[in-house]
Amino acid sequence: xxxxxxxxxxxxxxxxxxxxxxxxxxxxxxxxxxxxxxxxxxxxxxxxxxxxxxxxxxxxxxxxxxxxxxxxxxxxxxxxxxxxxxxxxxxxxxxxxxxxxxxxxxxxxxxxxxxxxxxxxxxx
Numbered sequence: 001x002x003x004x005x006x007x008x009x010x011x012x013x014x015x016x017x018x019x020x021x022x023x024x025x026x027x028x029x030x031x032x033x034x035x036x037x038x039x040x041x042x043x044x045x046x047x048x049x050x051x052x053x054x055x056x057x058x059x060x061x062x063x064x065x066x067x068x069x070x071x072x073x074x075x076x077x078x079x080x081x082x083x084x085x086x087x088x089x090x091x092x093x094x095x096x097x098x099x100x101x102x103x104x105x106x107x108x109x110x111x112x113x114x115x116x117x118x119x120x121x122x123x124x
Contacts, residue, residue: 065086
């Protein structure tokens, strides 16, 4: 589920859901933005969780893929197409993508440059 950007502003409120109680202390509008990496076929991964984007041809990549499959931590996002890249995350999940590694890295760079431009515009 993509939250995108949302704004929060209010006062202190306490919410109770079943046995879970939490409170929000909010006085200043806050904009939260989740950076997402599109890995093909309407699948996205949080950029904050990505540790590495690797090519699947090496023997080490094959061992990582087999180990993830054995731990049920392998997520195949290729939709039956040829495997061209593997995305490793800090939560030990491995995503398989049919997009080239170079294409994914360009998307990461593009996302980072867009964020720096927005930060520069916000500072003005």
